Amino acid sequence: MxxxxxxxxxxxxxxxxxxxxxxxxxxxxxxxxxxxxxxxxxxxxxxxxxxxxxxxxxxxxxxxxxxxxxxxxxxxxxxxxxxxxxxxxxxxxxxxxxxxxxxxxxxxxxxxxxxxxxxxxxxxxxxxxxxxxxxxxxxxxxxxxxxxxxxGPAYERVKQVSQLKNKVAILAILGDSTGIDTQADRALLEQLPGATVQFLVEPQRQELNNQLWSQGWDILFFAGHSSSLANGDGRIYINQTDSLSIGDLKYALKTAVAHGLKLAIFNSCEGLGLARELANLYIPQVIVMREPVPDKVAQEFLKNFLSTFAGGQPFYLSVREARERLQGLEDQYPCASWLPVIYQNPAETPPLWTALSNQLAVDNSRNYQHPRRSLKKIGLQRLRTILLTSMVATSVIWGVRYLGALQPLELKAFDQLMRLRSHEATDPRLLVVAITEEDFKLPEQKNRTGSLSDLALAKLLEKLEQYQPRAIGLDIYREDAVNPQLQNLAKYMQQSDRFIAVCKISDPTASEDPSVAPPPEVPEARQGFSDVVIDPDGILRRYLVSVNPHPASACSAPYAFSTQLAFRYLAAEGIFPQWTPEGQLQLGDVVLPRLHSHTGGYQTIDAAGFQMLLNYQSSRSPENIANRVTLTDVLRNRVKPDDVKNRIVLIGVTAPSVGDYFATPYSTGRGAYQKMAGVFVHAQMVSQILSAVKNQRPLLWVLPQWGELLWIWGWSILGSLLAWRYRSILHLELALAITVLVLYALCFVFLSQSCWVPLVPSGLALVATSAGVVLQDASQKQEQSKKLYSRSS
Incomplete structure (x- = not known):
């Protein structure tokens, strides 16, 4: 006894x-x-x-x-x-x-x-x-x-409300941790069997007050900075700016005592002032440190006390053993074993852990392990949970992505990142002759709208040839032969090695999108198809470089109109296209990356032909890719020779009435640009090839499949680690929000360097895995509660 x-x-x-x-x-x-x-x-x-x-x-x-x-x-x-x-x-x-x-x-x-x-x-x-x-x-x-x-000499027993619980309810306050490590205290509390711990990390006063009022706590724990004033009163520093006396929490603490608070542990400095004030509120037991306590001593005491107390030892003997074991540190920290002390309400009887958790003592002694041993076991279990959960989440997301369910979201995210890129200068190698609504009114047009009359085209080409361009591309369909009265035009189109004409190679079996033949005067070697590949959402993000035309197509050009113009420009500098054994197109030292059916965010596309990602040149206006003049400017001699010499000249209709416009990544979003005229789309494609070969401007590329899988899995693991680190849902949500922003920023940085890494699947893996870990923890706690309840009953 x-x-x-x-x-x-x-x-x-x-x-x-x-x-x-x-x-x-x-x-x-x-x-x-x-x-x-x-x-x-x-x-x-x-x-x-x-x-x-x-x-x-x-x-x-x-x-x-x-x-x-x-x-x-x-x-x-x-x-x-x-x-x-x-x-x-x-x-x-x-x-x-x-x-x-x-x-x-x-x-x-x-x-x-x-x-x-x-x-x-x-x-x-x-x-x-x-x-x-x-x-x-x-x-x-x-x-x-x-x-x-x-x-103290005055004490009183407070009638406490009995609450049916099968776990010890602990409210743990981790206050101002400047210069100290309160996370070690947290790790020890998290290992306690049969306990539910609510952590308040550097809380505000109102948050702490609300928690003390909210439910029946068995143990109140504080780790952080505290002090005792000259008058004997104590203060705790709950965050880096606020400190409180016990009197500041008087009513909340009285309520907590009435609701069953049995023990308060202040693992902080100079706690006697705190204990004396808590005694006036009739808290049954308080553990404090008499003097300033080193971090290592505080952590060692807590570890040893929790080990013995939760293992079934009486409260007083647990404190004594934990205090005396501190003597092992006294070569570095003299008088460490002096510091912990109990402040007792004599009207109360010290509790047993088994009584607090409503479990049989034999269960506690059998189930509880020393923190150091259990930490290793829990660490291995947690590691297995993290890896398993992250692998499952990554596999599911990868499968859903492979089936194309995430493609619309990934493409929208790609567009948004593209719009954030820094602006680039106009390509000086290009000149666009735009046919506007006003140009249709010129006498040379002979009242022809939507295209160029033979007379206007003849005069335009004559003017341009005087200035010696390196290549001229006509982005206007001309299926009919030239007017016999303009034999010079027909001869030019037939013989000029720098003139490229456009045609359309769409599948002739598709009645809604028939093919369009090239001008009959232009040989096949100087023909280029105008076909583009539009994504399911109507956005042009891909560049169709070459294709094998359908045998029945009226247009048999194997290369795109823009590709032919780029070839003509580079040929003047001794750079010619060649195909690698792997089926890649190479120009000089640059190999164009081919787009496949499962590349980057594209998972369910027709990758027929040679396609590549279209790396738009970002600017304040997407049509700022090239200098621009009108048909009127050329015919009325308003263009300088230097504006044309050695440049690629693209001729196309920009009049809205014709409707030759395409939606691009810059066409979406608030305040975005309008659709881009087809002739400027071709200019973008030409500039992409020339800039890659001549200026080493990076082409858009993606990680290999295994690289993308590791990237997504890495964010999945990070999500599970965050769920393990932050047990508070509010803190976890904040950490996830910050991490998603970091992910977004990293994806933008990579895209700025022309690498498209997965954003949407990585974000989903991050959130899904953290949610999975939280749900698993909740399930395990519920299962443990059922087991504990069955034992106690």
Whole structure:
């Protein structure tokens, strides 16, 4: 049977002495013995204590007292501290051997055996008496199953509301952690069996207040910076800007006590001020640190205490064992075993962990493992959960993506990233002759609209030839032969090696999109098809470089109109196209990357022919790819020779009435550009090839399939790690939001370097895996609750 010893120290002082009353009884019964005595005057003890405290504070640790670095301790300072310890210890023992205290000492030794399990409560209002290291006294040291606690003279038992629970409810406040590591405290709490822990990380005052009111907590835990003021009051620093006294939480704490709060642990510095204030609220038990406590000491104490207490040991013996094990650190942290102390409400009986969690003691002792051993086991289990969940989520998302379900979203994300790219200069190698609505009114047009009359075309080509362009491309369909009266035009089209005409090779079996023959005067070698590949959402993102035309097509050109113009330009510099053994098109040192059916965000497309991603040149206007003049400008001699010489000249209709316009990635979104005229689309394609060959401008490329899979899986693993790290749903959501922004930024950076990496599937994997881990944790906790409930019942 546990013995209860209460030492009531009455009003007095070290100059006058203190009256002492000792009561001895069985736990739960009224005292059976009461003895009176007195501690004589000892004015030197405060001096010895102050000397020790000064030496202790000069040790130079980084503590949980304040968020500022302290100088490194040297050997002489440590020696001074141990010398002060020895002096204080000897004087304290001499004080307890005084004649006026003999009656209490002799009754103690008479009625209490060294084998007795006992709780000792020192009941006093004097703050210095509470600070003294009573466990050093030989009267206590000979009793290995005893632990001393502190108490004030006034106390009261509060009627608590009984709540049916099968887990210990812990509210853990991780306050200002500047310069210290409160995450180690968190990791220890997270390993507790049969416990539900609600973490508040650097909370605001209102958030903490609300949580104390919200439900029945069994344990209140705080880790962070705290201090005791000169008047004895204590403060906790809940975040980097706010601190609170216990009085600031008076009503919330009273409510928490009424709802079942049994224990408060303040794993922080100078906690006696906090404990004294908490005692006025009649909290049953409080564990605090007497003095400033180093980070390592606080963490080691918490680890050892949780191990023994949750393992089934009585509360007082758990504190004693955890405190005494700190002696192993005293070569680095002198007096570490002095620091933890219990502040007890004498009207209350210390709880057992089994009582708090409503489990059988045998279950606890069998199931609980030492934190260091269980950390390894939990770490391996968590690693398996992370890997398994991430692999499942990645596999599902990869399969859904492979089937094309994510393609619309990926293409929209691609467009948005494209629009964010920095602007580029106009390509000086290109000139566009735009046929506008006003140009249709020229006399040379002979009232012809939607195209060019033979006369207007003849005069236009004549003007351009004078300025010696490197290539001329006519992006206007001309199926009919030239007017016999303009034989010069027919001869030019037949013989000029720099003139490229356009035709259309669409499948002739498709009645809605028939093929269009090239001008009969232009040989096949100088023909180019105008066909483009439009995505299902109507956006032009791909460049059809070459294709094998249908045998029945009226247009048999194997290369695109823009490709032919680029070939003509590069041929003048000795660069000719060639095909690699892998079926890739090579120009000089540049190999054009071929688009396949499962490339990047494209998963369900017809990749027939030689296609590549169209890397639009970004500018304030998408038609700013080339200098622009009108038909009127050329015919009326408003164009300078240098505007044409050695350039590729593209001739096309830009009049809205013709409708030769295409939607591009720049055509969507608020405030976006309008659709792009077909002649400027061809200019974009020509510029893409020339810039890649001549200026080393990167072509758009994607990771190989295995690379994209690893990229998505990496974000999936990161999502599971975030779910493991942040147990609060609010904090997890915030972390996910920040991570998604980082993912978006990285995808933009890669695209700026012309690499298209998966954004949408990676974001889905990130969120889906974190949600999966959260759901698994919830399921496991629910299963554990069922098991615990079945055991307890």
């Amino acid at each position: 546990t013995k209860l010893v209460v030492l009531k120290v009455g009003e007095g002082s070290f100059e006058q002495g203190f009256p002492v009353t000792m009561q001895i009884g069985e736990e739960g019964d009224s005292p059976a013995i009461q003895t009176l005595g007195k501690l004589p005057p000892a004015p030197e003890i405060p001096q010895y204590y102050n000397r020790w405290q000064s030496a202790y504070l000069c040790l130079g640790w980084s503590t949980r007292l304040e968020a500022k670095p302290i100088q490194v301790t040297n050997v002489s300072v440590i020696d001074d501290c141990w010398h002060a310890v020895q002096v204080l210890r000897n004087r304290l023992n001499s004080w307890l051997h005084s004649e006026s205290f003999r009656s209490i000492r002799e009754k103690w030794l008479e009625k209490l055996l060294p084998s007795d399990e006992m709780r000792v409560i020192l009941q006093t209002e004097d703050l210095l008496l509470q600070r003294l290291p009573w466990h050093f006294c030989d009267l206590f040291e000979r009793y290995p199953k005893a632990e001393i606690a502190l108490s």
